[in-house]
Amino acid sequence: MAKERKTKSAPLDRAAFLAGVESAERRAEAERLIGLFGRVTGWEPRLWGPSMVGFGRYEYRYDSGHGGESLATGFSPRKAELSIYILPGYADFGPILARLGPHRTGKSCLYVKHLDRVDAVVLEELIRAGLADLATRWTVHPV
Template identity: 55%
Template sequence: MPRSANKTVPTEQNVADFLASIQPTRKAEEAHVLDRLFRETTGYAPVMWGPSIIGYGRYHYRYASGREGDFLATGFSPRKAAHSIYIMPGYADFGDVLSRLGKHKLGKSCLYMNKLPDIDLDVLSELIKAGLERLDGIWPVEPT
């Protein structure tokens, strides 16, 4: 079965240029901190996915239905209202880590935080590692 087209795909957009365009200044500063944290934690180079998601690593999935595609393994987006952190297997199995993270809200595979001082960055790094390990057990994660 042919790959279905994902809306969110890697782009040629320069990550440094994207980071430089973020407003306000506090959000831009925090995005730089997150970029360093993701680089150090994953060991992967960042790649822009769509116009506003910075991804680290990638994986190829194939569902029983035959649908398949490629997606970022982990990453973040410095959205206007809150930073969105993407852990692809989702957060269901990480309650113990999340309980130590600090102030956040959850979506299915997205975590929202208003500002970095509200969370523990060491715990976020732990969460990123745990998510990558779990994802790699389902679909192999490749470097970017």
């Protein structure tokens, strides 16, 4: 029996989502990121799980047979920092990241403490590069 995915896509109720973001700073940053990702991708935001705002989606299947569906790019306004998802996390974006501003990285995540301390133009470039890299591996869908 196949396991049911924990993180599913659903329509984003923007007002309800933003109301659930505790700090005023994170709420404002989430609002800015919804606009930024929307401009960069041209896609509508969707909620993935309880706290991730995603733009686009892709379906994956590994050689092992494991597969699923995930957001193509997006973010989550976490309490300590913003998590920005640049998937699938295989490409070396070092030259772009060097121009971004203060951040740290995980495999497929970019962590930013304060959105106003990073270069928004460079962040847009990074999102585009991440989507282009993702599209070389999987088919990316707008919804």
